[in-house]
Amino acid sequence: DAKTTQPNSMESNEEEPVHLPCNHSTISGTDYIHWYRQLPSQGPEYVIHGLTSNVNNRMASLAIAEDRKSSTLILHRATLRDAAVYYCILRLRSGANNLFFGTGTRLTVIP
Amino acid sequence: ETGVTQTPRHLVMGMTNKKSLKCEQHLGHNAMYWYKQSAKKPLELMFVYNFKEQTENNSVPSRFSPECPNSSHLFLHLHTLQPEDSALYLCASSQRPGENTGELFFGEGSRLTVL
Numbered sequence: 001d002a003k004t005t006q007p008n009s010m011e012s013n014e015e016e017p018v019h020l021p022c023n024h025s026t027i028s029g030t031d032y033i034h035w036y037r038q039l040p041s042q043g044p045e046y047v048i049h050g051l052t053s054n055v056n057n058r059m060a061s062l063a064i065a066e067d068r069k070s071s072t073l074i075l076h077r078a079t080l081r082d083a084a085v086y087y088c089i090l091r092l093r094s095g096a097n098n099l100f101f102g103t104g105t106r107l108t109v110i111p
Numbered sequence: 112e113t114g115v116t117q118t119p120r121h122l123v124m125g126m127t128n129k130k131s132l133k134c135e136q137h138l139g140h141n142a143m144y145w146y147k148q149s150a151k152k153p154l155e156l157m158f159v160y161n162f163k164e165q166t167e168n169n170s171v172p173s174r175f176s177p178e179c180p181n182s183s184h185l186f187l188h189l190h191t192l193q194p195e196d197s198a199l200y201l202c203a204s205s206q207r208p209g210e211n212t213g214e215l216f217f218g219e220g221s222r223l224t225v226l
């Protein structure tokens with residue numbers, strides 16, 4: 001399974017934008033980039049995913065590098081509720097939905 | 112509320128006990144998963160079921176025995192566990208592989224403590 005690398009932890013002030021980076025230099029042309037987050041005492045929840053183009057949804061934006069070897073999850077205005085562990089995961093375009101999680105980035109939001 | 116319900120939320124058992132974890136999804140999905148999350152370790156995929164058929168067993172010890180009687184229910188039967196099996200066990204569901212985004216919907220987990 002292709003590997004992703006994320007910083008162990010990041011901090012952000014409340015109501016400021018947050019950019020969470022992810023490196024995936026061994027990504028193949030058929031791998032989707034998925035982001036999940038896990039709030040304290042909860043199971044992971046889906047945030048966003050993309051293949052080549054940047055993506056936006058109500059939770060976040062995903063910026064994908066032109067060579068697809070890295071991506072950035074963007075939270076436009078961090079709230080205290082966004083404090084969580086954020087996971088960047090690669091998934092094969094066709095095939096099993098098996099997702100293999102790494103250690104993720106623990107985001108702390110400072111009031 | 113994710114549409115995936117796990118019971119019990121907390122379980123304490125001795126090494127000689129037999130217990131079961133239950134997962135139920137109300138999303139009409141046809142793939143279900145068990146993950147294990149130990150302290151300070153990444154989530155580990157344990158088992159995958161598609162249309163009630165097991166399609167992945169990620170080298171899980173036989174003291175963990177999954178059962179999927181239908182696409183809405185998934186069980187994890189536990190027997191003669193070890194203290195190192197103490198962890199949060201997460202169930203997830205999705206549409207079958209290859210369809211739409213492949214988004215997984217997770218339950219809140221069952222916190223297991225083995226004494």
